[in-house]
Amino acid sequence: MSTPYPFTAIVGMDDLRLGLLLNAVSPAVGGVLVRGEKGTAKSTAVRALAALIPAVPVVPGCRFSCDPASPDPACPDGPHEPGGGTARAARMVELPVGASEDRLVGALDIERALAEGVKAFEPGLLADAHRGILYVDEVNLLHDHLVDLLLDAAAMGASYVEREGVSVRHAARFLLVGTMNPEEGELRPQLLDRFGLTVEVAASREPDQRVEVVRRRLAYDDDPAGFATRWADEESALRSRIVAARALLPEVRLGDGALRQIAATCAAFEVDGMRADIVMARTATALAAWAGRTDVLAEDVRQAALLALPHRRRRNPFDAPGLDEDRLDDTLQEFGGEDESDDDPDPDGPGGGGGQPPQGGPGTPPQGDAGQGDTPARPQESEGGEPQSAGGGEQQPVRAAEPYRTKMLSVPGLGEGAAGRRSRARTEHGRTTGARRPQGALTKLHLAATVQAAAPHQRARGRSGRGLVVRRDDLRQANREGREGNLVLFVVDASGSMAARQRMSAVKGAVLSLLLDAYQRRDKVGLVTFRGKDAEVALPPTSSVEAAAVRLEKLPTGGRTPLAAGLLKAHDVLRVERMRDPSRRPLLVVVTDGRATGGVDPVALAARAARLHCAEGTAAIVVDCETGPVRLGLAGTLAGDLGGTAVTLDELRADSIAGLVKDVHTARRVA
Template sequence: MPVHYPFSAVLGCAADSATDLDDMGLALVLTTISPEIGGVLVRGEKGTAKSTAVRGLAAVLPSISVYAGDRFSIDPDDPSAESPDGPFGPGVAVESRPVRLVELPVGATEDRVVGSLHLESALSRGAIEFEPGLLARAHRGLLYVDEVNLLHDHLVDLLLDAAAMGRVSIERDGVSIEHASRFVLIGTMNPEEGELRPQLLDRFGLTVEVAAPRDPALRAEVVRRRMAFDLDAAAFAEGFASAERELTARIVAARGLVGKVRLTEPGLLKIAEVCAAFEVDGLRADIVTARTAVAHAAWAGRSEVTRADIRRAALLALPHRRRRNPFDAPGLDEELLDRILGDDELPPDPPEGPDDPEVEPVEAAPQETSTTDEVSTSSTSDDAPSVEPGERQRAGVETNTDASEDDQPGVSTSSTSGGDGSTTAAAPAYRPRLLTVTGVGTGRTGGRSKAIGTTGRRIGADTSTHGSLHLVETLKAAAGKQSARPRTSAQVELRPEDLRTAVREGREANLVLFCVDASGSMAARKRMAQVKAAVLSLLLDAYRRRDKVGMITFRGEDAELVLPPTGSVDLAAARLDEVPAGGRTPLAEGLLEAARVLQRERLRDPDLRPLLVVVTDGRANSKAHGKEAVRRSQQAAAYVAGLGVTTVVIDSESGPMRLGLARELAGHLGAEHVPVAEVSAEALTSAVQSRTQTWKGAA
């Protein structure tokens, strides 16, 4: 058995009387003390021991009792627990085993997660038997998803159902089975690679942000420990064996105490006040905060929840529940939290008067499946402390705004409004129209373009080895060949060439590459604000559809890849904030830079189909002038068109006099031409309705 890096050897995860756990270590421990908290999401940059800490956690958890041979790990001490492998009577042996850490790969199939028909039994003996999946194996243990933000949507749906119900139901391929699946869900992710689907984010009870230490001494200690572990893992682990045993004993003691911890009425009201001040929707945040405060008190060995317990619980349970835009950074205003909690310790429960109803202390609430909770940072109470708005500004300070609201048509020059490179804030975002890649792809699951993959509606079957078994088509393929095969029994003889797998049509994620004109002709305040609003809206759409995005801007004499293709749409929005406007229009350079990026990404991931979005008014003027600049831009457009990439030109030209250069550019690119005012889905719908009414009137 491989030796894992000890949990207590991770800096910040050694808990004793002198030093307590850091946020990541504490969140992991608290959710194992009280699994009803709902799991932990660890967000942080690469190389911050996220996975190392999670894998070491299982080793410090106390063992569990199970029936011998029970693949579903039900609790022998729970008379209501039922296993598909049962029933188990008094004579069945009970054994003790370590808690399992089950890792869910982001590329796992649905059959691997929930279980499926046992193919060997079905094909060799004609028997229908169920093969348990990862959710069955994780029951009463830890389910760990590394890079959880990259998890396919169909797997996210399965996790949501299992987390909400605590059970898994399978009705497929002649199998009908149901089993318990209660686990501590732990996810780790790097925010730079994309955000997490909101529905799954809400299922995590706690969330923590981790970063590498900046203290050279601490960094050196991390390196020293890691090198010692790599040199002799067994000896290194033995050096921390005593700390691991002490941590296990403390977790066992906290589990025994958690049911006895009192959450007084003033404490419960204080939790409600904190959640109300941060305007948390629903009650899940209140419940999770209460459970976490109770678990923290038990961890500290206290029999009653204190102000410090509530503060620590709120910092872990509320940041990801704030109502915020997808591009706003998570976090909690600690100054506001301290003002709400005050400096005084919680008062005791009020005494019971002779005519007062008896007031029972509130303990950890039963598991709840309430609606999704989101939080904003403004207060609704006149008496509650005011909260600063949580939305970050989308751009810097506007300067040099002497230009008219609409720039005049003509060839861009090196000195126009905003030519000094000033930035302009984006207008409010809106729901954009859906832009898709033509054809049918085979990329990873997403929400944009049509694709053949492992999810979606079943449209046929083939002989490939990928995908789930199509049992009916397999039997049909074998049935026509039985007369030519020797009959050894009454059963249908199946051979490997008979196997058929399901072909499904769903949606895929794409690479959306923005090529944004930031020249002087775009610098008028109204035009640039409109352009940034369109790009921001498309970025929000890419965030929801789990696309990969990149951004190129061109102005002055050259084009710049301001954001290499990434899964983090947040970074793209931040780069958009910083895009200045001014200078000449090197349109050809922008298109050629886009071609280079697309060719490079095609080599990296051939299945990730690109969508090029060019945002420009179509004017060209850089080192070359006049007709030469136009000729170079047309040649560059023809080169990009030869790549066979689906392209959309968003025409930013405005004003009463328009040259129509962007429409001509779209023709050279073989692209769809979309005026910037029609990027909005509502605007497109209105235009279609207006055109339909005109046709009806003419008829």
Template sequence: MTFPFTAVLGADPMRTALILNAVSPQIGGVLVRGEKGTAKSTAVRGLAELLPTLRSAAGCRFGCDPQAPEPACPDGPHPAGDGLEHRPRLVELPVGASEDRVIGSLDLERALGEGVTAFQPGLLAAAHRGVLYVDEVNLLADHLVDVLLDAAAMGRNHVERDGVSVSHPARFLLIGSMNPEEGELRPQLLDRFGLAVDVAASRDPKIRVEVVRRRLAADADPDAFARRWAPQQHDLAARIAAARDRLPHVRLGDGALVRIAEVCAAFDVDGMRADIVMARTALAHAAWNDRDEVTTDDVRAAALLALPHRRRRNPFDEPGLDEKQLDDVLDRPDDDPEPDPGPAGGPPPAGPDDGPGDGQGDDGAGGDTGRPETTTPDAGPSDAGTRDGATPDSAPADPEPAGAEASDARPSGTGGPTPPTASDGPAAQRSAPVGAAGRVRRLTGSGRAAATPGRRAQARTGAGRTTGVLPAGAPAGPPHLPATLAAAAPHQAARGRGSGPVRFRVQDVRRAERRGREGNLVLFVVDASGSMGARSRMSEVKGAVLGLLLDAYQRRDKVGLITFRDAGAEVVLPPTSSVDFAARRLAAIPTGGRTPLAAGLVTAGRVIDGERLRDPLRRPLVLLMTDGRADNSTAVRAGAALRGHDLVVVDCERGPVRLGLARRLAADLGADYLPLGEFTTEGEAA
């Protein structure tokens, strides 16, 4: 059973964004960011049941509109008629999907069995005129992100591979959900989401009780629960359909357009996509609230949903929007009277880069829209039929209907620095500020064997360009059709082939070797002893780490952070794809006490061993940042835990008199050596 959308309690900005996209799919989709257990997937899956029905040509695998079929449809020409009526499809794209499954590929069964070239459509074809949902979109592989970007920009899917040449429409509503703890999105994909919202579990016990009550009721008797919420579902679907019908007649006056332009300029957003998305969102918001003209309240609601994720300049910027600044811009009096209105109705004309699904983004969040006029379009038993921006009460008036995904408590984090004890002394109480993050020289691992795809060293990966053919029996890699045919050809006479299809055996199958760039586990092992607190040394170290965190973000690495000081070592941050979390933990590292270097190396080995169980192909790159003032003989014995891994010793010793201890430590450990000054060079990164 699909959990009813109207039974999802709370998360008002998320429901607002989803319903506005249902009213106007041209907005370009939604990115939902939030902690685990906040009904993100539940709400998205429930939305599909509320979308107005459409018709598709009978027998068309690409969902052509029978009234305006695609002239070059691979399944065409289509017979005349009204086609088949159905609801738009909700197609889920798994983060582990192969590229062939997403874009489509050669139908191997027909190619090998019948000897014909036939195309097997992928998920993009299935999502045409429907919804494409990517859960955990921030974990999507880069090669799949590239595919989505192309399809979202052009509204078409082009396939040129393995003797197949196919082009078909792929216009869909793109919805993604993610937990920011697990890493951020690429800026290009982030901008392809029209709206972005943050969701969090309510801290009101009454709401949490009702959430659990509804979820338990849905699990106990799904059919009865669905019947109980059917009237609210019907009312909300009818209201969405009515708003769609009203949308072409809503007027977007020049005054509202000026307000949109002023807001986008005031918040310094890049390009014109934000202006276009805001205009479409304001139109949909006005239509949803039964208005025939866009007002300032509609513009404000659109800004809170469309701008926060577009203001982010680097992965360490906090997403969000200064609502006071927004109100100051919107409340500013016009310098000139509003000019004569233009043609009434409809969204603004598309810009030169505004293709199907255009105007989309990631990260950030609207939060609650704040004013009562910027309504949350939701309909439950206590709020069905609300109009004119009336926001329903946060707590349900009628607790009888039950359902909505239970929300987990807010995550407590994955670790953090232990507060210093009294025995640590005054030095342990200090936390050096983070120095400026400079451009860093490029660091790479060995990059020799099969690896997790990323953007650091060259390696054999599951994505990238085809560079060769793997031998028979290779366990991984896509089939290499020409090599497979070449391997089978000499045996056709012995296998009794006449004029029929080619006869294959398992031993004929060859696979393509693809080489690209790998993603590493960049593990920072930072000396936080008392000697590192001198001469602003720790501040420089933190600045260097911050620069490397930015580099790790750009190269799709996972990062981890270990510190050692006084009595032992601590995993401040277990391996994660969220460089944001690493940057926050970095700022809180205190200094003081002795230098237990051996404990830091042993802890690094344990972290690597644990991570290899989860991701055996991701190779570690260990950065040991220390001034070397430790017992090297003990450290060398402990360093055996890192033997075979890429290890770099970053010499943090500064000042006119240097002992060179870190250089000797690097030689003893068999590691590469790099002075901190070279590490933080401001020159262009390689």
């Protein structure tokens, strides 16, 4: 086993280290989510934490790590007699993003259960992580069915494995730690709320600190064991401090004044539910114990808010996490606790530097405010309808209108892509539609089909008594139908013909609404824009709708309308994505008024480009942005060439007149 990088050798990233250490002191805090750009040692820090966790007493031979002082009465390896036990190092179990359900919760041998009536159970990762750390790298990419299982285990402190009436239950209480790059997509709100704390990390911009990071990493790579030995004393001291803080934790007093500050802060930032209040209380108590105090002070409450609230105050996926610290200070001052100690705070406590492990530069990367661009002045139009402005016809970006709930758009047919919530697909979860012989391991038993297959052979197999003699050939896998996520590729017209009629605000609002819908349905999204003389990929396909929203907000407009270039660029993007992920079906959403200008015969060229998508069976929607009493219907013609359907901006709304828009399948039947 390779030597882990020492926790105390990590340079900077004070919030990350503090968040992890507080969970080591008090696992009841609820884990930590680490958000940050790639290459910032997120995984290194998490893996280094395992070496600092105190040893865990376990019942000898128990595969589920039962505590000998209070063994689980329902343990599958039990019953256990209280007392005795041995100590072992705390485990850190990694959950791969692509893990199967059986790998996470464990596998039950259905064949033996039916034929022999025994519960042959192989524990999964949740059992391994009990009373330890469950680490999920790239947790935002975790499949929905695994997220559901994690949520259930985190809520109940137990894992249930059920297969057609045969069930196994075991305890599963663990410290949940996740790392993610926000550029690759956000977490489901339910899972996000399950993380007690969240920290943002970024690479330092200080040259001296970056030099030290490189120096230590190179030294570790050259001699991991020797490097760890040089940091052994610091690691031992930090481990002792964690043990001392754990011992002090039950004596920490959380007064009414601190509780009022916690409640007032959560109310001021309008967080949902009461979990934030509870997490803040536990975090503030852990901070006091970490500082060696038995009273919770105002600075503990403040630091707890900065760690526990940023990911809970987001109102939609396009809001950046964070807190207004001035507002936080005003709230804490207004509801100051009367029962705080009059003694000076521990200089080694939070805010005094003692909340951090030794050896590491201070400082958290500054968080800039998300700027809001000013709405540009109304452009002048030329006689030809193209806008005139400085910079060769290009205008400054306009703000998007408020997003709204859109109608359901889906891809026709039955897919087999990644689990999601948009189009019909064959999945491991969902309603049962039939049965088949299993290919490989049996995961979802179709009981009726299995019994039907075994029944004719009972006499030949010498059946006696009430039991059913089942063999491998009798087993039938259930066919399940659920929903998949798709690749939604937006092709947005940013030419002057759109801006001249001041429609870009409404158009951006429509695309933003579709992006929000894509986030909720677990899609990948991409953005192609066209204007002037060419088209460009503003955002390659990604799971981050937040990144797409930022690109959309900054999108300038102006110039001619190279519709064909936009469609050809989209064709290239989809061709590459089909090679990368052939099971993820695309949905092409073209947002335009249908005009095509520039070059020789631009209309015919656009039609030929559209037919390329139609020939490859790409599902398409054209959002018709044409307005005014007289309409040319060019978007409808484009939709016909694409083999899709056209909807107006008004028809895109979910609250518009029912029946105007169904989905791509309707148009394809007509075509």
